[in-house]
Amino acid sequence: MSDTATNRPFVTLTGVGHRYDPNPSVPPAVTGIDLVLRRHEFVAVVGPSGCGKSTLLRMISGLLKPSEGAVSVFGRPVDGPRDDVGIVFQKPTLLPWLSVRRNVLFPLKHKFGRYSKGDEKRADELLEMAGLGSFAEKMPDELSGGMQQRVGIVRALLLNPDILLMDEPFSALDAMTREQIGFDLLKIWEEQPKTVLFITHSIAEAVLLADRVLVMSKRPGTVLDMIEVDLPRPRTTRTISDARFGELADRIRTYIYEPDVAS
Numbered sequence: 001m002s003d004t005a006t007n008r009p010f011v012t013l014t015g016v017g018h019r020y021d022p023n024p025s026v027p028p029a030v031t032g033i034d035l036v037l038r039r040h041e042f043v044a045v046v047g048p049s050g051c052g053k054s055t056l057l058r059m060i061s062g063l064l065k066p067s068e069g070a071v072s073v074f075g076r077p078v079d080g081p082r083d084d085v086g087i088v089f090q091k092p093t094l095l096p097w098l099s100v101r102r103n104v105l106f107p108l109k110h111k112f113g114r115y116s117k118g119d120e121k122r123a124d125e126l127l128e129m130a131g132l133g134s135f136a137e138k139m140p141d142e143l144s145g146g147m148q149q150r151v152g153i154v155r156a157l158l159l160n161p162d163i164l165l166m167d168e169p170f171s172a173l174d175a176m177t178r179e180q181i182g183f184d185l186l187k188i189w190e191e192q193p194k195t196v197l198f199i200t201h202s203i204a205e206a207v208l209l210a211d212r213v214l215v216m217s218k219r220p221g222t223v224l225d226m227i228e229v230d231l232p233r234p235r236t237t238r239t240i241s242d243a244r245f246g247e248l249a250d251r252i253r254t255y256i257y258e259p260d261v262a263s
């Protein structure tokens with residue numbers, strides 16, 4: 001985004017790595033990651049299956065401690081789960097006995113034991129923004145997969161996190177729903193900027209949504225490149241037919257499928 005705050009380092013990873021298996025003959029999941037996420041930027045992460053994308057996300061969230069290097073947010077080391085981080089996974093795991101609105105408000109209730117009228121108003125505003133205004137009183141099983149995933153996103157946004165970590169959030173959705181929900185996410189992000197790290201297996205989705213695309217190598221995952229997506233915003237379906245879109249997607253594809261050619 002062209003916001004003055006955008007150029008400030010926000011999340012910093014210095015020489016970050018993680019190994020699940022202490023046996024030194026087994027390669028680490030990820031290693032030597034140097035990365036700076038700027039405030040309010042949208043960064044997508046792509047890379048071969050098993051290259052450590054989720055491991056990277058979990059270290060930024062504070063859910064997983066790096067076994068090498070350090071993660072910091074605004075200069076403060078991350079040493080455990082943080083309040084200013086929202087996470088959206090592939091499946092929204094809604095509570096089936098609670099309405100959509102109550103599902104969205106559940107983390108507040110769980111954390112503080114209560115929520116205010118202001119929180120309810122904000123939940124309704126976010127549901128409206130996500131196209132779920134008339135579904136607040138419905139139960140999760142009355143919603144399509146795409147709508148359930150939107151509820152999961154709204155639930156993460158209600159806590160107004162500075163950082164939104166999304167781990168293949170749309171991969172369970174059909175192609176059309178996926179494209180639409182991507183544009184809706186961009187609309188919400190443009191109105192309420194956050195630093196977003198978005199893991200996807202779709203190169204096109206990464207280029208369509210992100211300001212920059214982090215390309216990871218196969219295990220042990222390292223940074224192969226950080227590609228600036230110099231496509232104008234707002235992004236629309238027309239963005240996909242822009243020649244530059246094709247060039248950027250091709251460049252990333254080469255990294256993933258022909259890493260020897262790319263390097």
Ligand SMILES: Nc1ncnc2c1ncn2[C@@H]1O[C@H](COP(=O)(O)OP(=O)(O)OP(=O)(O)O)[C@@H](O)[C@H]1O
Pocket residue numbers: 020021029047048049050051052053054055056219
């Ligand atoms: N809890 C764990 N214990 C042991 N190994 C793990 C654990 N979690 C992940 N791994 C291994 O670490 C590597 C990186 O896993 P990770 O899930 O971070 O990759 P990924 O890029 O997100 O994969 P995918 O694209 O398939 O979702 C993989 O080889 C995986 O098998």
